Every structure is written in C-alpha cells, then in structure tokens.
Amino acid sequence: MGMGPQVGNLILKNEAGYEKFLLPKMPLDVCVAESQGQIAHIIAVQMEKLLLQHNIQKEVISIVTHVEVDGNDPAFKNPTKPVGQFFLKEEADLLAKANGWQFREDPRKRGWRRVVPSPKPLRVRSAEIVKQLTHEGNIVICVGGGGIPVVLDGNGSIKGIEAVIDKDLASAVLATQIDADELIILTDIPNAYLNFQKENEIALESITLDEAEEYIKKGEFAAGSMGPKMEAAVYFIKKGGNKSVITEAGSLSNANSGTRIIAN
Amino acid sequence: MGMGPQVGNLILKNEAGYEKFLLPKMPLDVCVAESQGQIAHIIAVQMEKLLLQHNIQKEVISIVTHVEVDGNDPAFKNPTKPVGQFFLKEEADLLAKANGWQFREDPRKRGWRRVVPSPKPLRVRSAEIVKQLTHEGNIVICVGGGGIPVVLDGNGSIKGIEAVIDKDLASAVLATQIDADELIILTDIPNAYLNFQKENEIALESITLDEAEEYIKKGEFAAGSMGPKMEAAVYFIKKGGNKSVITEAGSLSNANSGTRIIAN
Numbered sequence: 001m002g003m004g005p006q007v008g009n010l011i012l013k014n015e016a017g018y019e020k021f022l023l024p025k026m027p028l029d030v031c032v033a034e035s036q037g038q039i040a041h042i043i044a045v046q047m048e049k050l051l052l053q054h055n056i057q058k059e060v061i062s063i064v065t066h067v068e069v070d071g072n073d074p075a076f077k078n079p080t081k082p083v084g085q086f087f088l089k090e091e092a093d094l095l096a097k098a099n100g101w102q103f104r105e106d107p108r109k110r111g112w113r114r115v116v117p118s119p120k121p122l123r124v125r126s127a128e129i130v131k132q133l134t135h136e137g138n139i140v141i142c143v144g145g146g147g148i149p150v151v152l153d154g155n156g157s158i159k160g161i162e163a164v165i166d167k168d169l170a171s172a173v174l175a176t177q178i179d180a181d182e183l184i185i186l187t188d189i190p191n192a193y194l195n196f197q198k199e200n201e202i203a204l205e206s207i208t209l210d211e212a213e214e215y216i217k218k219g220e221f222a223a224g225s226m227g228p229k230m231e232a233a234v235y236f237i238k239k240g241g242n243k244s245v246i247t248e249a250g251s252l253s254n255a256n257s258g259t260r261i262i263a264n
Numbered sequence: 265m266g267m268g269p270q271v272g273n274l275i276l277k278n279e280a281g282y283e284k285f286l287l288p289k290m291p292l293d294v295c296v297a298e299s300q301g302q303i304a305h306i307i308a309v310q311m312e313k314l315l316l317q318h319n320i321q322k323e324v325i326s327i328v329t330h331v332e333v334d335g336n337d338p339a340f341k342n343p344t345k346p347v348g349q350f351f352l353k354e355e356a357d358l359l360a361k362a363n364g365w366q367f368r369e370d371p372r373k374r375g376w377r378r379v380v381p382s383p384k385p386l387r388v389r390s391a392e393i394v395k396q397l398t399h400e401g402n403i404v405i406c407v408g409g410g411g412i413p414v415v416l417d418g419n420g421s422i423k424g425i426e427a428v429i430d431k432d433l434a435s436a437v438l439a440t441q442i443d444a445d446e447l448i449i450l451t452d453i454p455n456a457y458l459n460f461q462k463e464n465e466i467a468l469e470s471i472t473l474d475e476a477e478e479y480i481k482k483g484e485f486a487a488g489s490m491g492p493k494m495e496a497a498v499y500f501i502k503k504g505g506n507k508s509v510i511t512e513a514g515s516l517s518n519a520n521s522g523t524r525i526i527a528n
Contacts, residue, residue, distance in 0.1 A: 009281065009287050009288075010298075012281055012284075012285050012287060013274075013277035013278065013280065013281035013287060014277065015284075016277065016280035016281040016283065016284040016285060016287075017273065017276055017277035017280045017281070019280065019284065020276075020279075020280035020283065020284070021276050021280060021349070023273050023276055023277060023280075024273075026302070029305065030302055030305060030306070033301040033302050033304065033305035033306075034274075034298040034299070034301045034302045035298070035301070036301040036328075037297040037298045037299070037300040037301025037302065037304070037328050038290070038294055038297050038298045038301065040297065040301070040328040041293065041294060041297035041328060041330070041412050041424065042294070042297075044328070044330070045330075045414070045421075045422055045423065045424060048421055048422055049421040049422075052419055052420055052421045059390060059392070059393060061327060061390050061393050062327065062328035063325060063326065063327060063328070064300075064301050064304040064305060064308070064326035064327070064328065064405075066305070066308070066309075085285070126323060126325050128323070129323060129325050129397065129402065133393065138393065141328075148305050150309070155316055155317075156316055157309075157312055157313040157316045158309055158312055158313075159309065160305065160309060
C-alpha cells in the first residue's frame, strides 16, 4: 500500500509541532514507520470485519517492515520524490540551507517542495517469516509505504536512512522473495491502457513480459502512476513469477479481468 | 514498552498540524498505532545491532498489536490517564465542549490536562502467532504502548477505541497467553523497594505472591510507577507464571539481581 498522503501529513505535523511546541522533528524513516503503524491498524480492523462477514477463519497479522536499499543508489544524489507542503522560493532556500534538504519547483507552479530520494528496494527484511506466516494461512499486512528504508553498514547491521521507497516495486521484491504465485497490484482503474485517456485508448488484457517492456519503453505508462506498477509486474515475472495482475479491487473476483502480465 | 511521551508528542503534533494546516486530528487509538510503528523501528534497529555484536543469529520481528478491552470498563466513565499539553482552565473548558473530552487539573498545578480512559487489557490479539514465533527462536517486539485498544462489537469484529492501556499489565496478559517462563519488567532502578526513597528503604529480593499483594495493599508502590509493575507481576504469577522479575537492564545477566516475585 502507498502512503504518500499519510507520510506527507506526518511531515507537516512535524513542522507544525516544532513551530508550536518545539517538539523534535522525526527523520523520514521514522515518519514511514509511524505511517506503517497507522495504516496497518486501520486496514487490519477493516480486514477482520470482512473476514468475519464472509465467515473466513484467518488471522490478520501486521508487521513493521524494513527494506534494504543501497546507500550508493544514484537516487541519493538525485532526489525526485516530492513530500510535504509547498513553499515560496525564499522559504525553500532557507530550509534547504538549514536542513541540507533539496527542493524542486512544482511542475504545476504551486510552489517549491522538498524532494527526497526514492532508491530501489533490494531486499525486504523478515521475508522468510512473512513467507512462513502466509503459507500457514494467515493474512500478513506488510511493506507499508514501500517499507522503512535502511542501509547495511560494514558489519551487516541496519540503519534508517531518509528516503521513501516505491511501494509497487517493494511489493514485487517481497513477492519474489516469498515465491508468491501471483503479484496483484490494486489501483483505482480496472486496467492498464495504451493511449491512456485519449480517444484511441485500449485496455490491456493479457500481455507478455516482452510486450509489457516494449510498452514501458514507448512511454505508455505515466511516471509515479501506472509506470511503477507495470515495472513492478515486469520485475516479478522476470524473477520467475507466474502472473501479475493490475486491476481495481472490485474486479478481483473475475479471473479474466484487469491487465495480466505473464511470461513470454 | 511504554510510550507516554511518544503518544503525547503525536497528540500535540495533531493539535499543531490542525491549527497550521487544517490536517485531520487522529483519534487516540491511531496515535498509539503510529507510536508502535515508530518505536518498533527504533528498537528493532538497535536490537539487530546488538545481536550482531554478540554473534547471535535471531530474527527480530515487530508486530502492530491490538489489545481487547471491555467497552463497559469503568475506566471509560472515569478517565485518569493524562495525555498531551497543559491548558488554562478556560481553554480546557472550550476543548471539552468541542470534542467531548475530559480534563483534570494537574496535581502540581501546571494547568489542566486532557485525561483519557485506561481500561484493563483483557486479551492480546495475535498472541498465538507471537507464541509460535518466539518458540521458533525469533525475537518479537509487540504490545508497544500497551497495545492499540479495541473493543469487540456484537459480531466479534474489532473497533478502535480512544484509550491507552497500561503497558505492564498488557505485557503480563500476553506473557500468560503465550505461557512465558518468566515475565521480566525492566525499569530504571535495580529493584522494587519498601519505604522507597526514605531512610529505612529496603530493596526487595525474592518475594512471594502473598507478600507482593500485601505490600501492594499497604501502598508501598507508587501509582503510575512501581505500582502497575508489581500488579503486572502479581497477575502473571496468579495466572500460573513461574517467576516475574522487576529490575534494570544492566542487572539482567545476574539471576539473583532485581526483585523476583514467585508463587507462594
């Protein structure tokens, strides 16, 4: 699950809490951790209610998840992911100097916004336990917000780092680690499309890995939207996964709905 | 682990974020969930570092934990646990009216503070999975802040409720549910004491359940401090536990240190 708005709000609350009460601001990895707790609680409560309604006996278990990234990932030199509020250029310059942050102007000219690195997820920690718990029939809620980003230091111990990880890609990494049968990526439209929102729009149904890669190369899928979902699907199939489905929740019960990405 | 300061800060950030950015305030159960994510992340990182240093091969796994309370617990009619900032009487009256909150004057006259219910923990959810994971040799971080309080509705599904649960008692309930060998409660002093901080102070070493209950009845242990720890130890032994230890972390390696509470 993605948690841009939740993490964004926690960052804003950090700012406001510092201004009003001098409360310490939490680093970004801690904000991601907070949002994992928040959303896991809310999802678990709803999930348990639905299971009961459908008479399904399964435990729901929520795990605070760390995800390893490479401290030398080029994303750290070129942060691209906007978080938090909009500032005037002058404010942004001051904040950049004071905190060592980077800012970018919003493409829609709403102001300047802090950008943070979005490094590639390498490995989801505790994946073996997630695998075991799911194989035992439990429903595991994890990798919230793409996971809490950590880097390995020289000794192999982990350290939080200020970044946010793409949730779709982190989920694909986990799906590979736990040998999942399918990777299902839910969004708010029923399919991925060619010529999206144009007159000649075409809903994609079953496509092969090669086709998916070709469409990605042609720029069919928007960055920050369908793009990372399709890349996550491609990652999963390339690493040996059988099938990835991109669709909306309401279409899940029909095996022929959504966009299915399969091996060549 | 207790998280009064963390939850308190999240509540203050809620206030400040609403004032400055009109961000929605999160209910108390969501604040507890956020603090579980936050602290689990920080503890897990440190724990993994220590395990590596001592060459111990164990997985650390952090679980977002719900704890059931009774919606008719008398604590809901008589909230006692102070959270968040101090207000002037006039401000407190306004907030009470606007939000349906209750306020109490601080015993040290620093102002008026919101008080929230602290109902008894009845059952830690997911305890079976915690038991399994610990028996398999993993280190499980859970019940942070006493757990996210939930009540069961008529159908058996859970619902978050605005309250905070005592962490010592919630841990004792979990220890009982998972048939723990020992319940160790860490604090920042080496023992529990009779006549604490008086000239005739006596460190308690090994005491029986009956002795512990007698000292509690005599008021030897301060409310909100050693009191709930001793009550948690008593709960655990009464429910069949072997031994409970109250001590500081540095004394843990010595089996004869701390205050040990055992069956009669």
